[in-house]
Amino acid sequence: MEDIDLNKIALTPFRFNDQPENHVRHTNILRLDKIHPLISGNKWFKLRYYIDAAKPKNIQHIATYGGPWSNHLLATAAYCHKAGLSCTGIVRGEAPTYESYTLSTCRQLGMQLLFIPRLEYKAGFAPESIDLNTTLLIPEGGYGIIGAAGAATILNHINPKQFTHICCAVGTGTMMAGLINAAPPGTTVTGINVLKNKGAVEAAISPLITNKQVKYDVFYDYHFGGYARHTPQLLQLMNEFYTINQIPTDFVYTGKLVFAVQELVKTGYFPTNAQILLIHSGGITGNASLPTGSLIF
Numbered sequence: 001m002e003d004i005d006l007n008k009i010a011l012t013p014f015r016f017n018d019q020p021e022n023h024v025r026h027t028n029i030l031r032l033d034k035i036h037p038l039i040s041g042n043k044w045f046k047l048r049y050y051i052d053a054a055k056p057k058n059i060q061h062i063a064t065y066g067g068p069w070s071n072h073l074l075a076t077a078a079y080c081h082k083a084g085l086s087c088t089g090i091v092r093g094e095a096p097t098y099e100s101y102t103l104s105t106c107r108q109l110g111m112q113l114l115f116i117p118r119l120e121y122k123a124g125f126a127p128e129s130i131d132l133n134t135t136l137l138i139p140e141g142g143y144g145i146i147g148a149a150g151a152a153t154i155l156n157h158i159n160p161k162q163f164t165h166i167c168c169a170v171g172t173g174t175m176m177a178g179l180i181n182a183a184p185p186g187t188t189v190t191g192i193n194v195l196k197n198k199g200a201v202e203a204a205i206s207p208l209i210t211n212k213q214v215k216y217d218v219f220y221d222y223h224f225g226g227y228a229r230h231t232p233q234l235l236q237l238m239n240e241f242y243t244i245n246q247i248p249t250d251f252v253y254t255g256k257l258v259f260a261v262q263e264l265v266k267t268g269y270f271p272t273n274a275q276i277l278l279i280h281s282g283g284i285t286g287n288a289s290l291p292t293g294s295l296i297f
C-alpha cells in the first residue's frame with residue numbers, strides 16, 4: 001500500500017462557481033485529501049495520537065465504530081494495516097447483502113467487521129467479544145481530546161496567520177475543536193455541520209476546546225436533508241467546482257462545505273478583505289455510493 005505522504009499537502013487558491021467573492025481578499029483550500037487515497041484527509045490526523053498511544057502499551061489490536069460508509073473505519077483499517085496492528089470495525093446496522101465499497105475495502109485491509117443492529121449500536125459500548133485488556137477502543141470518528149490534539153497538527157502545514165477565517169465541515173466536531181485549539185488569536189473558525197442535529201456541535205466541541213481566544217461559528221442549515229443526503233443542486237455545484245478548479249470534493253462533507261461557504265460569502269457573513277481558508281478534509285472514496293455518472297470526476 002502507498003505510504004502516507006504529508007508532502008503532498010497543498011495550499012491552493014480556488015474560485016467559487018458564482019464568483020461572489022469580490023469583497024473577499026483571497027480564498028484558499030488546504031488539500032489534505034492528497035495525502036493518501038484511503039487514509040483520507042483529516043482521518044489520519046485524528047487517528048495519529050491514538051495509534052501512537054497503542055505502541056508503548058504493547059497493544060496489538062484496535063477497535064472502533066462507524067456506519068457502512070464510514071471514512072473513519074476505512075482510514076482506521078488502512079492505518080492499522082500499515083502499522084501492523086490487527087483491528088475490528090464495529091459497524092452500525094445489520095450485515096448487508098451487498099457490502100459497501102468502504103466495508104469491502106476495510107475487509108481487504110484485514111479489518112474484522114462486527115455488525116450491531118441499529119437499536120443496540122451505541123458508540124462507546126464495547127461488544128462482549130472485544131477483550132478490553134488487549135484492545136485500544138477508539139471512539140466513533142476519533143472523537144475526543146486525543147483526536148482533537150491530532151487534528152490541531154493540521155495547521156502545522158501552513159502559516160495560519162495568513163487567514164482570518166478557517167472553514168471546515170463538521171461531523172463529530174473533533175477536527176473543528178483541533179483547529180480552534182491551534183488557530184492564532186483573532187482567527188474565526190467556521191464549521192459547517194453536515195448532520196441534522198441543530199445545536200449539537202457546540203455541546204460536542206466545548207469539552208475539547210482549550211483555546212478560548214479563538215471565536216467560532218457553527219452553521220446548521222447545509223446538511224441537504226441530513227447526514228449523507230444529497231440533492232441535484234449539491235452534485236451540480238461539486239461538478240462545477242471541479243470544472244473551475246480541478247478539485248474533487250465529496251458529497252457528504254466537503255461538497256457541502258464549498259456550497260455553504262459560497263452562500264456565506266454571498267450573504268455577507270465574511271467581512272471585507274476576509275482571507276478565507278477551506279480545509280479539504282478528504283472523503284472522496286464516499287462518492288462510490290452515488291449512482292455512476294453523477295459526478296464528472
Ligand SMILES: *Cc1c(COP(=O)(O)O)cnc(C)c1O
Pocket residue numbers: 041042043046071072141169170171172173174175176250253254281282283284
Ligand atoms: C470525518 C470527516 C469529517 C468530519 O470530521 P469530524 O472531526 O468528525 O467533525 C469531515 N470531512 C471529511 C471528509 C470526513 O471524512
